Structures are given as C-alpha cells and as structure tokens.
Amino acid sequence: MAGAQRGSTFWIVAALFVAAAAAATFLIKNEYPFFAGYVILQFIILATAWNILGGYAGYVNFGTSAFFGLGVYTAVFLFKATGAPLLVQIIAATGVGALLGFLVGLLTLRMRGIFFSIATIAVTIIIETFIINWKFVGGASGIQMIRPAAMPPFDSYIKMLFVNSAVMVVIAVALARFIQGSWIGRGLQALRDDEMAAECTGVPTLKLKLTACVISGALMSAVGAPNAMYLSYADPASAFNLNYSVSALAMALIGGTAHWIGPILGALLLSVTQQLLTVTISSEVNVLVLGLMLVLFVVGAPEGILGLYRRARTRIGGKSQP
Amino acid sequence: MFSFELLLDAIVLGLLVGCFYAAVSIGLSVSFGLLDVPHVAHPAFLVLAAYGTYVLNQLGIDPIIAGLMLTPVFFVFGILAYRLYYETFERRGSDAGVRGIAFFFGVAFVIEVVIILIFGVDQRTVQALYIGKSIDIGDMRIPMRLLVAFVVALTLTGLLTLYLARTFTGRAIRAVAQDEMALRLMGANPVAIKQWAFGIATAVLGLAGALLIIVSPVDPTLDRTYIGRTFCVVVMAGLGSMTGTLVAAIILGVAESIVLTLYGASWAPAISFAMLLAVLAVRPQGLFGR
Numbered sequence: 001m002a003g004a005q006r007g008s009t010f011w012i013v014a015a016l017f018v019a020a021a022a023a024a025t026f027l028i029k030n031e032y033p034f035f036a037g038y039v040i041l042q043f044i045i046l047a048t049a050w051n052i053l054g055g056y057a058g059y060v061n062f063g064t065s066a067f068f069g070l071g072v073y074t075a076v077f078l079f080k081a082t083g084a085p086l087l088v089q090i091i092a093a094t095g096v097g098a099l100l101g102f103l104v105g106l107l108t109l110r111m112r113g114i115f116f117s118i119a120t121i122a123v124t125i126i127i128e129t130f131i132i133n134w135k136f137v138g139g140a141s142g143i144q145m146i147r148p149a150a151m152p153p154f155d156s157y158i159k160m161l162f163v164n165s166a167v168m169v170v171i172a173v174a175l176a177r178f179i180q181g182s183w184i185g186r187g188l189q190a191l192r193d194d195e196m197a198a199e200c201t202g203v204p205t206l207k208l209k210l211t212a213c214v215i216s217g218a219l220m221s222a223v224g225a226p227n228a229m230y231l232s233y234a235d236p237a238s239a240f241n242l243n244y245s246v247s248a249l250a251m252a253l254i255g256g257t258a259h260w261i262g263p264i265l266g267a268l269l270l271s272v273t274q275q276l277l278t279v280t281i282s283s284e285v286n287v288l289v290l291g292l293m294l295v296l297f298v299v300g301a302p303e304g305i306l307g308l309y310r311r312a313r314t315r316i317g318g319k320s321q322p
Numbered sequence: 323m324f325s326f327e328l329l330l331d332a333i334v335l336g337l338l339v340g341c342f343y344a345a346v347s348i349g350l351s352v353s354f355g356l357l358d359v360p361h362v363a364h365p366a367f368l369v370l371a372a373y374g375t376y377v378l379n380q381l382g383i384d385p386i387i388a389g390l391m392l393t394p395v396f397f398v399f400g401i402l403a404y405r406l407y408y409e410t411f412e413r414r415g416s417d418a419g420v421r422g423i424a425f426f427f428g429v430a431f432v433i434e435v436v437i438i439l440i441f442g443v444d445q446r447t448v449q450a451l452y453i454g455k456s457i458d459i460g461d462m463r464i465p466m467r468l469l470v471a472f473v474v475a476l477t478l479t480g481l482l483t484l485y486l487a488r489t490f491t492g493r494a495i496r497a498v499a500q501d502e503m504a505l506r507l508m509g510a511n512p513v514a515i516k517q518w519a520f521g522i523a524t525a526v527l528g529l530a531g532a533l534l535i536i537v538s539p540v541d542p543t544l545d546r547t548y549i550g551r552t553f554c555v556v557v558m559a560g561l562g563s564m565t566g567t568l569v570a571a572i573i574l575g576v577a578e579s580i581v582l583t584l585y586g587a588s589w590a591p592a593i594s595f596a597m598l599l600a601v602l603a604v605r606p607q608g609l610f611g612r
Contacts, residue, residue, distance in 0.1 A: 054420070060420050060427075117423050118553050118598065121549055129588070129591055288439065291432035294428035298425045
C-alpha cells in the first residue's frame, strides 16, 4: 500500500507543479523568468530522457543533439509547409523522434560501450549534414520563425511555451518513473550489469534496449520541437550542437542515474548555475563549468548527488536504503 | 562537370591527405585499438597540440620543429592522463564503461572551452617557408604544405609501426593488448606497459597536431570533425592494426576528396561518420581485424 500512497504523492506533486507554473504566468508580468525557466525545464526533460537509455541500460548516448535537432527541424518543416500549430509540431516531432530511436537502435544497439557512443555522434553529424544541404528549411544559414499569436488564456507565447514545458516535464518524469518500477526497468538494469547473463536468463535484451531507445528518443525530439518557436530562429549548427549531448549526459550522471529523481536534481543544479553564469560571465565559462563538474563527479562521486546523499545518510546513522 | 582529370586530381590529393589522416589517427590506434581505452578526447588532444604549435610558431619556430618540441610534453601529459584513468576507472572495475566514456567526453569539452577562452573562436594558421607555395606536376598543382605533411606523416606512421613490431617494449605493448593475464603471470607489470604505451600514443599527437595546423587552419571545435575521422580510420583498420590504419586512412582520404570534388564541401564532414557507421554495421572487426 505504501507504493500506492507514494504513487498518489507523485501525482499530487506533479499537479501542484503544473498548477504553480500556470499560476505564475498570470501573476508575473515580466517575461524574463519564463525565458530562463523554459531552458531549465528543457534540460530536466533532456536529462530524464537521456537517463532512460544511458542510466537504466548503461548505453552512453552522445546523440541527444541528433534527436533534439531533428525535433527542432520537424517543427520548422511543418510550420513552414503547413503552418501547423505548436501541439501538432510537438506530436509530429515525438513520432519522428521515436522512429529515429527505433532505426538508430536497430543499427547500433548491438554494439557495446564506446562503439555505440561513437555511432550516435555519427548519426548526429549525418543528420545535421542533410539539414545543412536542405534548402527548404534554410540550409546552413538557418531560418527565421515568426511566432503566431499566443493561444487565449496566455498573454505571451513564451509563457505558453513555459507551461507547455512544465506539462512535458511531468510526462517525461512519469514515464521514467514508470519504466524504472516496471519489468522494463528491471530488465534494463539486469542487462546493464551483465548483458550476457541477462540474455542467457531469458531477458529480451534487444527488445528492451529498443524500447528504451524509442522512448528516450521520442522525448528528446519532443523537447526540440518548441525550441524553434522559443528562439524564433533555427539553424543546424545550434540545433545539432553537441553541447546538448554533453549537457544531458552530464546532468544525469551528476544527479545520479539509479533513480528518476537523479536527472532532475542534476538538471536543476547545472541549468540554474548555467543560467547565472551565462548572464553574469559568458556562455563559454558555463560550458567549462559543465565539463569540469562532469569530470569531477565521474572521478570523485561515481553515483552522483544521489550517491553522496545516500553515503551521508548512512554515515549519520539514519535508516539505510530499503 | 565530371572529367577524368578532375577525378585523378582528387585521388592524388586524397592519397596525400589520407597519409596525414593516418598520422593523426595512429595514436588512437594504440590507445583505443590496443589498450581499449575509450579515448574520445584524442581529437581534443590533437587540437590542443595544434594550438601549442601555433604558440611556438608565433615565437618564430618552424611548425615541424615545434611539433617535435611538443612530443615530450605530450608524453608526460599522456602518462598522467592514463594514470588518472587507471586509478579512477580501470582499477575500480565496476561500471568503468559508462563513466570512463563520460570522463573522456568531459575532458574533451573542457579542453575545447579552455582553448576558446584563451584564443577565441577565430581560425589560426602557422607560418613557414613551405606554406602557401605549390609545385606543379604536369597539369596538377600540389600544395607544398600537403607534401610536407605527407612526408612527415608517412615517416611518423612508419616509425611507430616499426617500434611496435621490432622493439622489445613495442612487442610488450602488443602482448598486453592480447593477453594481460599472461603478461602478469610472466612477472611483467601490465599497467606500467600500458602507461608507457599511452604516453607514446599521446606523444605522437604532438607532431600530429603540428601537421594538423600545417594542412589547414585550426579552430577550437575542429576536434568534433576529427572524432569522426580518427575513429573511422581506427575502426575501419581493425582495432590495433598499424598497417590497417594507413590503408583505412588512405581510403577515407580518397573518399572524402572525391565527394568534395563531385558534390561540394558541405557534404564532406558526413563522409567519415557515414563510413564509420557502415563499417560498424557491416564489418565491425574492420579490414585487418584480429
């Protein structure tokens, strides 16, 4: 029954979170907090999505930017070709992301370790090159996007995007939480610890990895879709920037990959720091801090913030983790 | 549009560039191919060496000499890097895969940003007598800088191959790649040999970085392109095969050069990555795989 109770707590917190985000858009006039908040929410989703494959299954995906960029350009294409509304752009991007996840998974998930990682970078660069050579969506120089008017309850488009992201955060986290607790998560964990042993005991490893890759990819592309409207601009070099890959990976690893709360913690810590650094110093310094923290955590605190917390708790002598 | 002479030009240039690719990849062939270290930061080290060459060249030193001066520095750098990697990941064993990869990815980004913070994002070039000149062979015009890089690259690759095949330490390095346990049983210390090998692999990058900035202007994010090129060469070669590295690098160089001639520069960055994916999908053990 504790499980059911914990389940309802999760949904109550989630509902409160979305309600608070929506309420804030009516209470706060200034657009800037939502401009910054959007980025933070975006990274929570990316880190959570990364963790589904990278954390649970232990496949280090460097291709976050491939999925993200493809999401951006699905939205750009649909908007330019048909003027489709935001929701349609997001749904289409989710579908395209899932499809790419499936194809990438089929091609690369039989590879182990570093080969998979390098293959995902390869996919990123190849897709980026196709977009660069595709004149309809602006080619290498990018494309200007003119935001339509915001939909009724909202007085600005940015605020609408912010609430939309809040809802997407809930969907992403709920999915990660569901996977972690279900047989999918247990299977992924088994193959992460020892793929051969898992395969031998009848865990359908390839099927599970594909499922994780599809869900993870769909979420990453879904986050990409509103980005074109957020920036009112899209270009291949920034949509497919490897910084998205390193950020998602760093946030999940720094937070801790074993539990769905880890990527949220990591993303909050890093993206809030990044927002402050970008505003006060420069965006280069913010990437530097991200990289240094990634290296430091990977070397010094392998289980991330979650691991540090757990260790601190056992040292104080509280209840050990069930 | 298409002519035989154009194609011949492309092939010759591709051959020269291919040998240069062998020189920038041969270190990875040792560190990743033989030692199984997921060295994603290899291209970042390469770009770092190119910037080192740039700084020395500003003082009036010839880029090749500058590259040679960098090799001992990079040797020590490599030994320290391997020590850190070994102590934190290989020795602890568990979960080394995920975090080891993330570690090198993080290191690559840190190097890239540090270069941006010091030098800015502008392209940098070096000055030397042979840069900017070219020689004509028949109708073909070959830039001198490519020829210099070609000769140095071929020498470097050849020497390293000989070192691994003929010397005692070289053979020990190959032995540690084949069977670490056996080496341990014979009383040798595999970690010391691996550390030495990683030092050599990194030292070679000093000179390779000099070649990089001789062949073309360098900017801080160039390492991203070279992730594709170096890993494509090493995987296509078959992990740890030195002859394979040279052959694979020439194949890549010629393929890139032909695509560049026929379809234009905007498609070139994808070639190495596409070939890498194709090799991984069709023949993951590479051309000369063990």
